[in-house]
Amino acid sequence: MISVIAYGLTLGGILYIISIGFSFTFGTMKIVNYAHALIFTIGGYILYATLPRIGFYPAAVLAATLGVIPIAFIIERFVIRNLYGESVDLTIIATYAVFLIGLDVLKWIWGSNPLQMSDPINKTFTFLGTELPVYRMAVIVIALALAILIEIFLQRSMAGKIVIAGLEDKETVRGLGISVQRYFTMVFIIGSALAALGGVLYAPITVVEPYMGFQILMLSFAVVIVGGLGNWRGTFVAAFFLGMVMSVTGRWWGPASEVAVFAILAVSLLIHPIDI
Amino acid sequence: MLLEVEHLDVFYGKAQAVHSAAIGVKPGEMAFLVGRNGAGKTTIMRAISGFTRAGADSRIHFNGVDIANHRPEEIARSGLRYVFQDKRVITKLTVRENIHLAAYPFHVSPKAAVAKICDIYPRIEKFLNIKAGGLSGGQRQLLLIGRALIGNPKLLLIDEPTEGLAAGIIEDVFKVLSQLKGDVSMLIVEQNLDLVRRLADRIYAMKEGRIMMELDNSADSRSGSNLEQFL
Numbered sequence: 001m002i003s004v005i006a007y008g009l010t011l012g013g014i015l016y017i018i019s020i021g022f023s024f025t026f027g028t029m030k031i032v033n034y035a036h037a038l039i040f041t042i043g044g045y046i047l048y049a050t051l052p053r054i055g056f057y058p059a060a061v062l063a064a065t066l067g068v069i070p071i072a073f074i075i076e077r078f079v080i081r082n083l084y085g086e087s088v089d090l091t092i093i094a095t096y097a098v099f100l101i102g103l104d105v106l107k108w109i110w111g112s113n114p115l116q117m118s119d120p121i122n123k124t125f126t127f128l129g130t131e132l133p134v135y136r137m138a139v140i141v142i143a144l145a146l147a148i149l150i151e152i153f154l155q156r157s158m159a160g161k162i163v164i165a166g167l168e169d170k171e172t173v174r175g176l177g178i179s180v181q182r183y184f185t186m187v188f189i190i191g192s193a194l195a196a197l198g199g200v201l202y203a204p205i206t207v208v209e210p211y212m213g214f215q216i217l218m219l220s221f222a223v224v225i226v227g228g229l230g231n232w233r234g235t236f237v238a239a240f241f242l243g244m245v246m247s248v249t250g251r252w253w254g255p256a257s258e259v260a261v262f263a264i265l266a267v268s269l270l271i272h273p274i275d276i
Numbered sequence: 277m278l279l280e281v282e283h284l285d286v287f288y289g290k291a292q293a294v295h296s297a298a299i300g301v302k303p304g305e306m307a308f309l310v311g312r313n314g315a316g317k318t319t320i321m322r323a324i325s326g327f328t329r330a331g332a333d334s335r336i337h338f339n340g341v342d343i344a345n346h347r348p349e350e351i352a353r354s355g356l357r358y359v360f361q362d363k364r365v366i367t368k369l370t371v372r373e374n375i376h377l378a379a380y381p382f383h384v385s386p387k388a389a390v391a392k393i394c395d396i397y398p399r400i401e402k403f404l405n406i407k408a409g410g411l412s413g414g415q416r417q418l419l420l421i422g423r424a425l426i427g428n429p430k431l432l433l434i435d436e437p438t439e440g441l442a443a444g445i446i447e448d449v450f451k452v453l454s455q456l457k458g459d460v461s462m463l464i465v466e467q468n469l470d471l472v473r474r475l476a477d478r479i480y481a482m483k484e485g486r487i488m489m490e491l492d493n494s495a496d497s498r499s500g501s502n503l504e505q506f507l
């Protein structure tokens with residue numbers, strides 16, 4: 001039971017790290033960004049490619065997380081920025097195209113075979129008689145630390161307040177003379193770096209393969225909707241809740257774990273239909 | 277003229293909401309725009325302030341500069357501020373943070389901005405630390421007007437400031453606005469004709485997307501008695 005809870009929290013942490021950027025892009029710009037899944041996958045690959053060369057896991061994590069920033073910048077500048085104010089369907093189609101193109105590039109560089117990584121910490125500890133991998137606990141700690149940092153950024157900095165205000169009413173913020181778009185771009189870049197971090201942290205738990213981002217994006221979508229659009233705290237709660245649901249249902253019957261997530265998504269949509 | 281609008285057309289898709297409107301506001305003037313719901317008042321205000329596209333032949337000059345279809349944040353920074361209809365404060369931030377937000381683009385110190393609003397509307401001081409979503413309609417409106425004054429704009433466009441407010445509160449709002457009169461020019465959408473006649477230097481009446489009448493209230497001395505037909 002303890003290991004089920006621990007795995008649920010680990011999944012929750014990874015879901016949170018991935019979803020937070022998706023949540024802000026969706027909440028601020030009303031863009032469903034499939035390219036987010038690509039960034040996540042690229043993060044995993046950069047880790048895979050750099051770790052043997054760098055040799056020091058935290059440095060490789062940093063390289064992968066920061067390495068996607070230029071890519072995110074290009075995607076923002078040439079795709080996302082042209083989608084402001086467009087219909088949600090168009091944002092899906094355009095960013096999905098980016099996702100597919102990126103996928104082909106990844107396959108061209110690394111092939112389609114799943115690439116296995118080892119546990120970077122490779123130590124366990126015993127908690128209440130259950131043996132737990134230190135790495136998975138570290139993931140939970142990183143997720144919690146990020147949630148706290150994001151909260152501090154939003155509550156304490158002027159940029160954070162502009163983002164909160166922009167989530168609620170973009171026009172009002174512009175009417176005050178603030179170029180709110182610049183802050184949304186910044187949020188997009190940070191969110192993308194976090195997506196890559198999510199991919200990096202997830203890679204040692206699963207395998208690195210071109211489609212790893214696809215399934216995660218669907219889950220991330222569920223997290224953002226269940227947590228409430230534009231509600232970053234809701235994203236946090238929903239990520240850990242759904243991570244736990246996946247862990248518990250997966251324990252009884254593997255394939256049921258995603259079904260359970262989408263059942264919860266369906267119920268949540270019935271209770272609070274979204275209108276975008 | 278501080279604000280000079282000519283041939284303003286606005287389209288929503290194929291539907292034309294504003295037809296060749298002309299509006300002028302002189303420095304220091306308090307001008308009003310009246311008309312029924314759906315006449316196109318908000319559309320005109322939004323087009324002037326850059327939130328809604330103005331048609332290609334539209335001419336919008338503010339302070340001698342062509343601002344037609346400029347970005348709303350640039351227009352705001354150039355000294356033309358639009359206070360939206362529906363009293364849109366940022367509900368999730370405190371009253372104080374709402375004020376800080378307005379101070380930021382003008383490099384006004386947050387303290388000075390708060391002091392300025394407390395000066396205009398002293399009762400706000402008690403509410404500085406609550407979320408702006410907890411304010412009443414009148415309090416919100418006064419916060420919005422105060423907030424729009426930060427950075428010393430030359431012109432305020434205010435859209436239905438008294439909509440949905442009780443009579444006593446309407447008086448409060450207009451007391452503040454009349455105190456500002458002369459220091460900052462205003463173009464106000466207002467349905468309350470008594471107030472309009474009392475305070476207006478100039479009145480524009482609109483119907484179905486067109487400006488039907490322009491009254492210079494000092495010259496046409498209270499002759500705006502036929503304004504009722506537009507409401």
Ligand SMILES: Nc1ncnc2c1ncn2[C@@H]1O[C@H](COP(=O)(O)OP(=O)(O)O)[C@@H](O)[C@H]1O
Nearest residue numbers: 288289293311312313314315316317318319320
């Ligand atoms: N975003 C919009 N899209 C389409 N039509 C609109 C939009 N906003 C306003 N309209 C239409 O334009 C006309 C003028 O609206 P508006 O300017 O809001 O009027 P007023 O402020 O005088 O009540 C109305 O017929 C309204 O239905």
Ligand SMILES: [Mg+2]
Nearest residue numbers: 317318319361
């Ligand atoms: Mg209106």
